Amino acid sequence: MDNGMMQYLRIYDHLKDGRSGGEEEASVTVAQLAELLYCTPRNVKFVLRKLEESGWIHWIPGRGRGNGSKLRFLRSAEEVLELRVRSLLEQGRASDALDLVAQSGVDEVLKARLWSQFSLYLGLHSEPADSSDCDVLRMIRYRKMEKLDTSAVYTAFEVYILGQIHDTLIKYDASADKFQPRLAHRWESNERGDRWTFYLRKGVRFHNGRLMTSADVRETLLRLRRKDSPALSLLRDIEEAETPGEYTVTFRLSRPNAFFLHLAGSLYMAVVPAESDDGELPVGSGPFRISELSEHRLSLSAFDGYYGYRPLLDRVDVWFMPSGDVSGHTYHLSEDDEVEGSRQVDSPAQGCRYLIFNFRRPGPHHHDDFRKAMRILYDRELLVRELGGDRLAPASGFLPRFSSSADIAPGTLDEARDLLLSSGYAGETVRLVFTDKKEEWIEANWLRRRAEDIGLRLEPCPQKPALGYPQAEEGDLAIASEVLEDDWELDLLNFFLNGINYLGRMLLDEQRGELLALFEGFMTENEAGRAEIFARAQRLLAANNWLLYGAHTSHRAYFNRSLYGLRMGSLGFPNLSRLWVRGEDCGCDAPGKH
Template sequence: MDTLNTHFIRLAGAEQLSFKLHEPVAVTIDSLSAALCCTPRNVKFILRKLEEQGFIHWQPGRGRGHHSKLTMLRSMNEALEASFTELLGKGKMKDAIELIGNVQMHDSLREQLMLSLHQQMGFHSHDETASGQDILRIMRSRQLGDLDPAFVYTAFETYLLSQVCNTLITYDAKSESFLPALAHMWECSEDHRLWTFYLRKGVRFHNGRVMTSRDVQATLQRLTDVHSPSIWLYRDIERAEVAGDYCIKFVLHRPNLFFLHLFSCIRMTILPYDYNVANTLVGTGPFQISELNEDVLELTAFDAYYGIRPHLDQVHFWFVPDLSPNDRYYELPGTDRLSLATGCDQTNSINYPALGCQYMLFNFHKEGIHHHPLFRQALRIVYDSVALVRDLGGNRITPASSFLPWRSAAQDWTAASLEHARELLHNCGYQGETITLSYKHNKDTDVAEWFQSRAQSIGMNISMQAVVDYFNSEETTNAQLILAEEILEEDWQYGMIHFFKNLSNHFHMCMSPAFQSLLDGKLDHFAKLHRADRTALLDEAEALLRDHCWILHGCHMNKQAELDQSIFGMQIAEFGYMDISKLWIKNP
């Protein structure tokens, strides 16, 4: 934005001119032209305007050999703050975010500007119309991932899809049962090989078209056509038969007692049969996407939603630079940061002990000493779950020996001995090779440094490799060790089997073919079993990982956020996020 503040910031930040507050500096028009990125003619115009507004004092040189002198009357911090305030006042959120991320400034000022930016987040009520518009703004410190249901993997994107789209049925974790959604009724044959769903009438997509069974059939077929990483779960389906606009039947090769779980998960969110992935996502959910670019995702309430229309009119997710975290911000799963308005003492707190855990994964597609079982046992001690929780604390609430907190709680915990790890290193033939550890920048830095320090204490050399995005980084797949976190769906059996069988996650990409084949053989008949037997089988699969140290469980996490007391209707959605379709603000 070409304003006086911007010109002053460029001028004050020019390293070659070395300005200091209230100290005259000899300059030339050519040097000022380079600093301001403009022609010499425009330099004089800009200098005159800056002097009129009290930014500088300008003393032009008189005659040959006499340099002009320029004195800064305001500090860089003052100009940055003024420019930032101006941008916010004009609603230019993108420019304000870019200013924080791209301009060099002191950490304390950056922190101050971040607080101001966060105060622009939260709820806002606009009275441009008679009815008013309630808007929620939320900041995220990473770019939005893939919103294609066939490929979505990360928790935040899965959560967003649940606000934009619907499935045939939903899973209720409290009762461990299924509830109607786009289908109001379903039934199956005695041998569990024929499943029939009866659809609601009058359900509309965001483009206005009425949903029919043809859309359901096309959604299933699309998983195969686009080679979805989740297609293994649907392998028992022989065909889908349209039996009228509002009835669809699924004929199976073999009995499947897990079938309903497959149609309540986000991968089978119903899309229009003519859906084009190049266009904006179209669903049947409470919110529709009104704008999507690299800076912001704007959701607007869908007035024709078949359920209860959201109280909020719009929700904006702004994607900001991944700046250093601050204690005033409390994270939800992923890297959401929501802040409190200044001076607000009363808050609503979200505490969500997440299903899943932080863990360490071995990349068996890379050569190295980590293929030796004794080396992995040594790392099990270095990455000790008890020591991890004890030493780092925070929202790391309990040690993990499983993705399931209740399984971990059943274990007797004692801290392991690093001296035993040293002996294991010696016995496996470790010769001081450098092992590369990949971890999420900012999010897992403290864990990575803690792990590196413990490893060094027994003579193990760990090279640290921070990445911004695990799922789009070649650096991650080039590391021997990966720090990761898995957050399971409330339908934890589905979450577990999907973790084991998802072809696109890091677990699959890092496992050796031999290990994967052994696991596949154990899980092959999973869907044929009743719930209790499926639970036992998943326990066996996790024991296989644990006994061979293919992955190392770390700790269970408590996901937290604090929000202003004026928020009403706060309910927890999947993965511990707020259900924005239920939120509302009490206007004065």
């Protein structure tokens, strides 16, 4: 913590109330300052001398009885704070600068301006190491980090980070549409499909240096049970994980399961050390290990003992900077694509943004005609045409493949007005909750204006996320997004079953029971049978207007132009293991062999 800066701010804030207009001088005694700064009069004089040397104040001690001392401020608190932040950043002390801003207590406008200074110092750079340069990527996130725990992770960024720290037995390869070896080099099942055996690689080390064995795989499953993980709804067929050998694990199931490889490759089943302590930093066997984790910063360091290819980057620093009205991910200088040295990368997302009703709250949305009116207001074609942004195409399901052949019939505002009247709506305010993000703000205000045209009072209520969602209990309906990973079958199944998302928290028990009944026997079906179940579940939501599909969206990120090896994942983040930095002075116009 920058004590001198905080002492100055405390003095400035305390004495400014005694000044009027633009007056920059205040009367104060050493004894008063000692009480304010919680120190001795002798230390006060030391503090004042340091502040004078910094050029921030001029101290005029009183001479004689009755002549009080004067403290003249040579710079405003805002100026001093900006200068100090800039100085710390130039010294490479970004962590100290971040702490200073976070604890300064300044208003949000100034705080936002101070955050913007970080964009000039965050990005790609090299740091001297013992024998060679250390390539570091700095990323900015404009929200806090949620807990990193594979047993309960749900939000996209935490899924992404945990995927760098942990590894799974196998991994789904979307490009080849098959599973690839990871911690297990081979697997097989019996003829019935109720016994699945995995043969582990030898020599795989966790970040703590210990070798992985089959006992760790078994303990991973037991840990999920101890923590009552949401994943248990997916893993309920597993009766036991047996370890016939140090590098062999067999999952014994209660019934045949043709879907089991998807489960074995899920992040929930990422192998953790048997002695894992939930109070410590997450320990995995992935390409990066956590070297630092605080409220404002996460540092990932390349794991030299990784069994696969070592990452080309040496470290990734993620800075968490609270700020509103920010969209996209930033990996370099700022969110502005016109900043020198940046390039914009867009990639389509698997999933869509949607509107869902909260049936656990009383209100007009329980009437089918009200929901039909909202279906007309939330016009998917107009969403894409009028709002643009990250909206790519109207959605009639969670994946574009479910929407491409769908006939999306629009309605008129007159029809919506008639439906609203027949629903018995009496002019009450309907609360619309959504995550406090730019694109959702745009959508909420667009919907509010359309609602006004038919006499519906819709109140947008932005909220900070909890488990990736605003508090469902506080809204009558909500805007949300579902983004699916490469193994979209697993993610979509998890969406319907896990119970912690909007679908689980907003539908009534009988509604959810009707939906869950469709998935009984899902894991015994082949791919075509599973696709039909997904289609029926999405049609059920749409036919009853429990959930209104909006638009399929895209990911947008900005990257430093010196960053290569970009392979955007399904969640909109790059594969950190493949990224590398081309030196500014190599004299090449494009990456290649040197």
